[in-house]
Amino acid sequence: MDYKLIFDNTPEAMVLLDPDLKIVGANKRYLEVTMRQLDNILGKHFLLEAYPEPNVPYEENPVRLSIEEAIRKGRKVYLDVIRYAIARPDGSGYDERCWEASHTPILNEQGELLYVLQETKDVTEREETKKALQDVEQKFRFMADSMPQLIDADDAAGNSTYFNKQWQAYTGIPMEQLMAGGWKAALHPDDLQSALKVWQHSLEKGEASQVEIRIRDKDGDYRWYLSRYLPMRNEDGTIRMWLGSCSDIHDMKNLVQELLTSNEQMSELADQVQLAFRKVENERMTLERLIMQAPTFFAILKGKEHRYELVNTKYQELFPHVTLIGKTVAEALPEIADQGYIDVLNNVYQTGETFEAKEIMVKLSTPEGQLEDNYLTFIFQPLFDEHKQIIGILVAGFNVTDKYQMKKKLQELGIAVDEL
Known part of the structure; x- marks a missing residue:
């Protein structure tokens, strides 16, 4: 069996080192990802000559430390994702990339070290994509935390997974308690059971819902909110998560009640309705600006x-x-x-x-x-x-x-x- 042929054509990038960490072999994939020719690296010290890291002292080089750990333990050791600069072949500088690697000591029958095998992967694109997705998530969290509404999210079974900062700022309930169900303590006792009933109906039927409830602020005062829940579905129609929002309708509700109970205050109420309208319009314009600037x-x-x-x-x-x-x-x-x-x-x-x-x-x-x-x-x-x-x-x-x-x-x- 031609083991050299197998080694050269293995899809994983591999390099073979002797006990002095000098390169004795590298397969095609390794040469491709590191932009090298085999003749240019054979016999050279792996870290000091072939692939020096200009930004990290040799004594602190994480690759060296991982190799030494593998030799000391006599078994394969995995190196977490690191950023490591590779010199460009034309000498024009360095490319800093993200790498995953493992180091395996190869011993003879007497347990003596013959070689160290490194398997490595260039995971730069994956890590950059992950960072981009994290940035998108942070932007959405920023948007949710910036909205005046109380925003929360639940998994498909109805378990809380997220509350925006407005919930904690308004109710004074710590985030840990909100996540553990403490939000129920903020609802008016006369509204809690009806709200839970509507929520349970949504979970069972998989339907959107809305209900008017009173929520207590950190000073002990209640305000009316319109609570809405919408399901987000997977491609197969199953519910992936629920998104909830509570919008303050206290002023508007009071205005409506006053309109119904006192015609004598119509002039004053007209001014208040105009103020309420401007408030709603400002919120609408804020939401529109968020939409116009959203990454979606x-x-x-x-x-x-x-x-x-x-x-x-x-x-x-x-x-x-x-x-x-x-x-x-x-x-x-x-x-x-x-x-x-x-x-x-x-x-x-x-x-x-x-x-x-x-x-x-x-x-x-x-x-x-x-x-x-x-x-x-x-x-x-x-x-x-x-x-x-x-x-x-x-x-x-x-x-x-x-x-x-x-x-x-x-x-x-x-x-x-x-x-x-």
């Missing part, structure tokens, strides 16, 4: 002809050469119509059923008139008026083309890819 693409289509009423920056970036506002989808984006999405929009508008897609390929036209494959995760959600009549469709989602292509590359290299 958003669009609002009005009417059964699906005419663009609002698009945010991320949505417009998908079609930088097309004027969308005021046009129908069919008029502005004929390539979308040709792919059958007008029929999907018609079905959402007629049935009121949300349409969700994950990492689906959509052909989008470039400014040069060419069609490019893009992978999108998006949702078409019906919009209703106060009479529960459908008046339009909300489009929201992410362009996940880069993530999709990276996963494909990793899978082609035989690397298992976890769902993010």
Whole structure:
């Protein structure tokens, strides 16, 4: 059996060191990821000559420490993800990358060290993608924490997984207690059971719900809130999580009550209604600004002809050469119509059923008139008026083309890819 041939063509990147940490062999994959020729590294000290790290003293080099640990323990040792600079072959500087590695001592029958085998992976793209996703999550958390509403999230079974900072600031209840069910103590005793009943009905039926409740602030005063819960579903229709929001309607509710009980205060109430309207309008404008600046693409289509009423920056970036506002989808984006999405929009508008897609390929036209494959995760959600009549469709989602292509590359290299 030709072990050298097997070693050279193994898909994992491997380098073989002698006890003095001099390179005695490296396979093709290792030479490829480290941008080296075998003749240029054979016989050289692994860390001092072949791959020196300019930013870390040799005594503190994590690769050296991992190799020494493997030799000392006489078994394979894994090195967590590290950033390690690799010199460019043309001598123009260094490329700092992220690496995973393991070191395995190879012993003879007497237990003497013959070689050390390093297996390594360049995981720079994965780590950068992970960081990008973490940045997106942080931005969404910032948005949720910045909203005036009390926002919370629950898993599919109804267990609390998140409360925004407004919950703690308003109620004075520590976050740990909120997560453990302490939010119930903030609800008015006369509203708690009815709220729990509505929530249980939502969990059992998988339906959105809303209820008016009173929530106590940290000073012991109660204010009226409109509590809404919406389910987020997976591709197969199962519920992935619940998103809840509580909007302060105390002033508006009091205004309505005063209108019903005293016509004599109509003039004063008119001024208060105007103030309340401005408050609601300001909140609406704040929400619209958040939508326009969000990392998710958003669009609002009005009417059964699906005419663009609002698009945010991320949505417009998908079609930088097309004027969308005021046009129908069919008029502005004929390539979308040709792919059958007008029929999907018609079905959402007629049935009121949300349409969700994950990492689906959509052909989008470039400014040069060419069609490019893009992978999108998006949702078409019906919009209703106060009479529960459908008046339009909300489009929201992410362009996940880069993530999709990276996963494909990793899978082609035989690397298992976890769902993010």
